[in-house]
Amino acid sequence: MNKIILTGDRPTGRLHLGHYVGSLKRRVELQNSGEYEKILIMIADAQALTDNFDNPEKIRQNIIEVALDYLSVGLDPTISTLFIQSQIPELTELSFYYMNLVSVSRLYRNPTVKSEIQLRNFEASIPAGFLCYPISQAADITAFKATTVPVGEDQLPMLEQTKEIVRKFNAIYQEVLVEPEILLPKNNACMRLPGTDGKAKMSKSLGNCIYLADSPEDVKKKVMGMFTDPLHLQVSDPGHLEGNTVFTYLDAFCEQRHFAEYLPEYSCLDELKEHYQRGGLGDVKIKKFLNNILQEELAPIRKRRKEYEKDIPGVYEILKAGSEQARIIAAKTLDEVRSAMKVNYFDDEALIEMHSKKYEN
Numbered sequence: 021m022n023k024i025i026l027t028g029d030r031p032t033g034r035l036h037l038g039h040y041v042g043s044l045k046r047r048v049e050l051q052n053s054g055e056y057e058k059i060l061i062m063i064a065d066a067q068a069l070t071d072n073f074d075n076p077e078k079i080r081q082n083i084i085e086v087a088l089d090y091l092s093v094g095l096d097p098t099i100s101t102l103f104i105q106s107q108i109p110e111l112t113e114l115s116f117y118y119m120n121l122v123s124v125s126r127l128y129r130n131p132t133v134k135s136e137i138q139l140r141n142f143e144a145s146i147p148a149g150f151l152c153y154p155i156s157q158a159a160d161i162t163a164f165k166a167t168t169v170p171v172g173e174d175q176l177p178m179l180e181q182t183k184e185i186v187r188k189f190n191a192i193y194q195e196v197l198v199e200p201e202i203l204l205p206k207n208n209a210c211m212r213l214p215g216t217d218g219k220a221k222m223s224k225s226l227g228n229c230i231y232l233a234d235s236p237e238d239v240k241k242k243v244m245g246m247f248t249d250p251l252h253l254q255v256s257d258p259g260h261l262e263g264n265t266v267f268t269y270l271d272a273f274c275e276q277r278h279f280a281e282y283l284p285e286y287s288c289l290d291e292l293k294e295h296y297q298r299g300g301l302g303d304v305k306i307k308k309f310l311n312n313i314l315q316e317e318l319a320p321i322r323k324r325r326k327e328y329e330k331d332i333p334g335v336y337e338i339l340k341a342g343s344e345q346a347r348i349i350a351a352k353t354l355d356e357v358r359s360a361m362k363v364n365y366f367d368d369e370a371l372i373e374m375h376s377k378k379y380e381n
């Protein structure tokens with residue numbers, strides 16, 4: 021079977037290092053592997069509106085930011101199709117049909133929805149659109165017959181729900197839809213990159229993010245101010261690795277070659293960790309090391325962003341062309357879904373013929 025990737029992000033803000041190690045970097049690798057027949061990357065504006073319906077301007081302003089972030093990490097619009105969810109009306113129609121296949125209690129049980137309801141104080145009154153967004157996500161994935169969905173761990177329940185919808189659809193109607201596989205980040209540090217303050221997750225509201233578009237000075241300032249080990253007061257004190265943000269970031273970003281380049285006194289990350297735990301290794305040194313690694317990683321991204329920033333109409337053109345391409349694929353699947361669900365009347369000559377016969381006397 022042909023391998024097809026579909027993934028995306030909500031345009032609620034600029035993308036940060038959490039997005040980068042959690043998914044973006046992998047997408048670029050997959051894109052460049054040449055193993056995929058199609059790669060579709062979606063800006064999920066309609067989904068973002070399910071909990072930002074009262075702030076459409078925020079979503080509107082962030083579409084270009086996310087598009088620039090995509091292009092700057094190396095997603096190549098000549099290989100990958102970048103598009104905007106709301107511009108594919110076929111997705112809404114698919115969602116409407118899939119709604120018949122999912123119970124309300126199943127939606128309430130979706131762990132991601134559950135925690136988001138609490139987060140947004142939706143307990144008393146939850147918008148139907150928000151409750152149903154896992155169904156719309158199933159439409160996003162299945163419209164393109166995606167086999168592979170590279171996302172973070174928090175999206176596992178969405179993929180589960182999608183698979184259930186696919187199985188049910190295929191069992192009741194016809195084998196039209198494809199069951200997707202989730203592709204999770206390679207290690208735990210990448211799965212859950214904490215904020216610079218050591219808090220669970222990078223989040224704009226906590227102000228603990230390093231953005232892909234941050235200046236070198238900002239990145240350095242944020243790294244030098246990172247949460248480490250509150251018990252590691254003097255260089256000679258033994259340090260702890262658990263919950264130590266700098267080491268979590270090193271787990272996510274550090275490669276063997278970085279030692280020769282920036283810290284030749286050590287041969288590998290294990291040796292650095294051992295010294296830290298023993299005592300005698302200061303936070304400033306490990307922060308400088310991390311800063312060097314991040315600057316190296318971010319420099320080409322920043323440079324590409326600057327290039328694309330010079331041609332914003334061109335970026336909108338990329339999204340427009342991508343949306344047109346994506347729409348053709350989604351329309352084809354929708355056609356198949358409609359015939360499987362028997363809501364194709366005018367192109368079914370046999371049906372019209374049968375009804376003619378019925379009323380012949």
Ligand code: TRP
Nearest residue numbers: 026027028029030064067157160
């Ligand atoms: N739910 C995803 C997020 O919050 C965004 C998204 C919408 C998505 N539709 C998708 C991701 C389809 C993968 C596949 O980041």
